[in-house]
Amino acid sequence: MMALLPNPFDTLLQLQQALDTFRTSSWLEPSPSRGGAYPPMNVFNKGETYIIITELPGVNKADLDIQIKHNTIRISGTKSASYGETAGQHRRERLAGRFDRALTLPIEIDPDQVKAEYRDGILTLFLPRAASDMPKSIKVN
Amino acid sequence: MSTAQELPVPEKKELVSKEEKTVPGRYYVPYTDIYETESALIMVMEMPGVEQNDLSILLENDVLRVEGRIDFSKYDGMEPVYAEYNVGPYARSFTLAGKFDQESISAQLADGVLTLTLPKLKEVQPRRIPIN
Numbered sequence: 661m662m663a664l665l666p667n668p669f670d671t672l673l674q675l676q677q678a679l680d681t682f683r684t685s686s687w688l689e690p691s692p693s694r695g696g697a698y699p700p701m702n703v704f705n706k707g708e709t710y711i712i713i714t715e716l717p718g719v720n721k722a723d724l725d726i727q728i729k730h731n732t733i734r735i736s737g738t739k740s741a742s743y744g745e746t747a748g749q750h751r752r753e754r755l756a757g758r759f760d761r762a763l764t765l766p767i768e769i770d771p772d773q774v775k776a777e778y779r780d781g782i783l784t785l786f787l788p789r790a791a792s793d794m795p796k797s798i799k800v801n
Numbered sequence: 802m803s804t805a806q807e808l809p810v811p812e813k814k815e816l817v818s819k820e821e822k823t824v825p826g827r828y829y830v831p832y833t834d835i836y837e838t839e840s841a842l843i844m845v846m847e848m849p850g851v852e853q854n855d856l857s858i859l860l861e862n863d864v865l866r867v868e869g870r871i872d873f874s875k876y877d878g879m880e881p882v883y884a885e886y887n888v889g890p891y892a893r894s895f896t897l898a899g900k901f902d903q904e905s906i907s908a909q910l911a912d913g914v915l916t917l918t919l920p921k922l923k924e925v926q927p928r929r930i931p932i933n
Contacts, residue, residue, distance in 0.1 A: 671825065671826065672825070672826035672889060673825040673826045673827075675873050675876055675888065676826060676827055676887050676889060678881050679881055679886075679888065680887065681881075681884075682881040682882065682884035683884050683885070685881075685883045687882045687883040688883045697809075697810045698807070698808040698809065698810050699808075699810075700885035701883075701885055701886075702883065702884045702885060702886060702888075703881070703882045703883040703884070704876070704879035704881050704882065705879065705880045705881075706878055706879045706880070710882070711879060715849040715850070715886065716849070716912075716913075717847040717849040717912060717913035717914050718847060718914040719912060721912075739808060741834060741845070743834070743836050743845075747836040747843075748836060748837040748838075749834075749835075749836050750836060750837060750842075751834060751835040752834055753832040754832045754833070754834045754845065755808055755809065755811060755832075756808075757807060757808040758807060758808065759807070759808040760807075778912075780851060780852055780910075780912070780913045781847070781850065781913015781914060782849050782850050782913065
């Protein structure tokens with residue numbers, strides 16, 4: 661439905677509406693993988709690559725740990741927001757703590773080809789679909 | 802102690818603004834910590850995805866307005882399959898109470914977190930009086 665448009669995210673509103681629609685997607689169903697729900701993530705598909713985008717503002721790259729085993733991904737780390745003992749607090753909204761999330765993808769991925777990028781507080785994981793998971797064309801004799 | 806606890810998932814708060822926007826789309830309120838030291842007021846705002854060039858910080862009549870746009874062109878050609886959060890620009894304003902040296906406010910952006918340092922004017926800084 662969206663592929664019909666030349667650029668589905670021509671406006672910000674279109675992107676926001678598309679994301680709203682997929683808030684009820686069952687693509688990533690509850691799986692036996694253990695872990696918390698932080699960080700929240702969005703999953704996109706681009707060609708044969710799946711892209712997971714998560715917002716992790718204020719997390720130091722060194723405090724971030726990403727593990728992949730088969731088609732299970734685990735993102736864990738620590739988010740800190742501390743300002744020293746002497747500081748007088750006026751407003752405290754940022755959350756800090758430990759996070760550990762594991763998710764099992766409904767597709768097979770190629771673990772050796774996975775790339776991760778952390779920029780401006782956003783972690784992006786590029787997960788290429790495994791060759792064994794690709795659909796095969798069958799010739800009709 | 803607090804670092805040992807599991808992080809909850811915060812739902813992004815949509816900005817309810819007095820003025821209406823001419824461009825359709827939702828704005829979000831950045832989570833902000835504000836603290837004070839002897840010499841400055843420091844504001845720490847979470848704005849993931851905002852690059853330095855897409856940030857505007859305006860100070861007018863004691864109102865500090867911070868706005869961060871996001872580059873959503875990187876979503877070109879991507880089809881969502883699953884979503885847990887929405888994306889959008891960030892905006893928030895604060896009315897400053899107190900006297901600050903408005904000329905020397907400094908801003909620093911790192912890992913999607915903006916830190917604003919508002920130095921207090923010399924006259925309002927506490928002075929230690931030596932006893933002879």
